[in-house]
Amino acid sequence: MSRRLSLAALLLLGGCSLFGPTGPKLPPPDDSPDARACRAEARNSPEVQALGRQFYASSQENMDRMQGEVGRAQSRAYRDCMRARGHGPQGGVEPQVPR
Template sequence: MMTPTRLLPLLALLAACATRPPPIENVVPDTPVQAACRAESRNDPAVKAVLEQLNPGNWANEQRVNHEARVAELRAYRECMRRNGAPLPGGVEAVRPL
């Protein structure tokens, strides 16, 4: 039988999990060039080739493939932005392993 002293921590844990995160404010919408480059980078052949290696259920494979897909998508996005002459967001490009 659940006593009130045992039920209280469970209710507190449930309440902590049920709270919503604060709303995101001051989000700047993408420019038309950024939106086009994001769509192009999602459909990039390199990104699709990496995602074909995904093996659901294998945690290590999922982590590796998702990371490589994010890197390939970011690379395709930056290449598209450069090709269109748009300024890149951020200041310093991430270090890439050789």
């Protein structure tokens, strides 16, 4: 009897953990005019356009690899655009400044 009760308690506790919070909430995406312009610029950057022409639809391996490369290129172009407009990277720890 106690073995069944222990098993039931463990299953109940395990089931509760399935429906708990999934982790910390992410901040909302930056929707400033600069961010919108940089996202559009990143989608149309020459590097992203060149990578877009290298997709080979018959090969799933190529598609997966190219989607990753396009995502990294867009991210790089977005960060470069934001930096050019005077915005630093979000989050993280500020660098130490010698006194």
